[in-house]
Amino acid sequence: MIRLEHDGAVGVVTLSHPPHNLIGDEFIERYCTAQDDAVAAGARAILVRSDLRHFCAGADVKALGPGDDGAASDPAAVLDRLESIPVPTVAAIHGAVLGGGFELALACDMIVAAESAQVGAVEVTLGLVPLLGAIQRLVARAGPARAREITMLGRRYRPAELERLGVVNLVVPDDELEEASMSLARQLAAGPTVALGVIKRVVNIAVNNGTKAADEALSGELATMWASNDVRRGTKAMFTDGPGTAVFEGN
Template identity: 45%
Template sequence: MTTPAPAAPVRVERDGDVAVVVLDRPPLNLFDESVFARFERAVAELVALTAAGRPDRARAVLLEARGRVVSAGVQVEAFRDIAEGPDPVGEGTALWARLIRLAQTLEDLPVPTVFAAHGLTLTAAFELALACDLIVAAEQASFGLVEIVVGLTPSMGGPQRLAERAGPTRAKELVFGGERYPAARLEQWGVVNRVLPDEGFAEAAREYARRLAAGPTVAHAATKQLVSTAVRDGVRAADAVLPQVSGPLFASEDLRGAVASFLADGPGRATHRGR
């Protein structure tokens, strides 16, 4: 009898119109070179799966993890090897340049992205969560950027994306202190979007992603572009690009179908196709 090959530590699955990225490296879902490389492959796959015009297009993305925790962080040996290597500055700079590209590529996907945190979510996993549009968390979930324990600052985009969500002083507090914060606290600060009951959390997160995937995909992409422009460049900059971003929505099947449905059947009854 042939023993089945172990599942990849990071893989992409499909749940209807939702592409689900699964982190599954028991027991603690620690990040090392193999996990980072797998995430790069998974995000490259998402770029292809979410491309406009694809007949089997994924219209939302969900990141989730298996096991008791989402992730207990990064294997520290990776940092030791760089620090003790022949060119620590060069290797460290190359690592962060590579990983910030990963976060940015995830952030720039043209569909809604959701991170589902059911338990402890530290360092790299938390930074990937912050690169998603929305974070949903179970009541028992907790989060931390604890890189100070190894003399680092989070460098996959965590501090700056925390500043976007919660403001600069909260971002500094999370990073300087290296503490773990419960989901309810981070919901109060605007970092976590929704806290859901522990019981049935995984399915509730999936259902939330399915609802987003059933929406007007082209309009969601426009929303992402306008919000990102406003945050990075200011409201007037978003105003300036709005006609070019939102004008083409009138040519989308989603808009035409929704308008026809609204006039015939009333609001909220349209079925969107993501085109």
């Protein structure tokens, strides 16, 4: 269902739940656990991909909906768990990326898309709203007007349009998706892991609580960053070999 492998410092989380990677409670738990396990094993970046025809064609609504006792999954708890991952995450999307699949991608820090992918928040066609944070994450990426359009109309979009709107970071030919997404993940994994973790947290705070809260949070994060070995490596390399020459070890 979910497979975790390692490519150097990149944790590769592969969705493999035939036929279409439909999301349910067990799928979500295994997905979150795979990311936790990747970090615990020393991954400095995570690449999320699928080895099926589609990245993820949506959710098994019956599996995510209220059970016999009327209780349903808590999306806030799932999203908090995903966004607490301290290393950069990259989604490599192709095929159908619909509903919950789109939301898995939006919960990652960056999205690389194959140009033929079909992407959309289609829950409204079932009389539902996106259950795993698409509305608010689209507001953060594309603004409220576009978030309303994408979620209210339930259309399928080509990645090039979503790249123009700021929802997708990079669109590549289908046969270049694997190489391009892994290249980006490796670049992030080779970066200063402590500093990248600070950036993740400050961005999330700015989105959720505003610029003032992010300013205050940054002040509290600086001591950890300045104490990191990566800062010492980076500054030493700058003065001896020039900017951009440091080799970071992620601590």
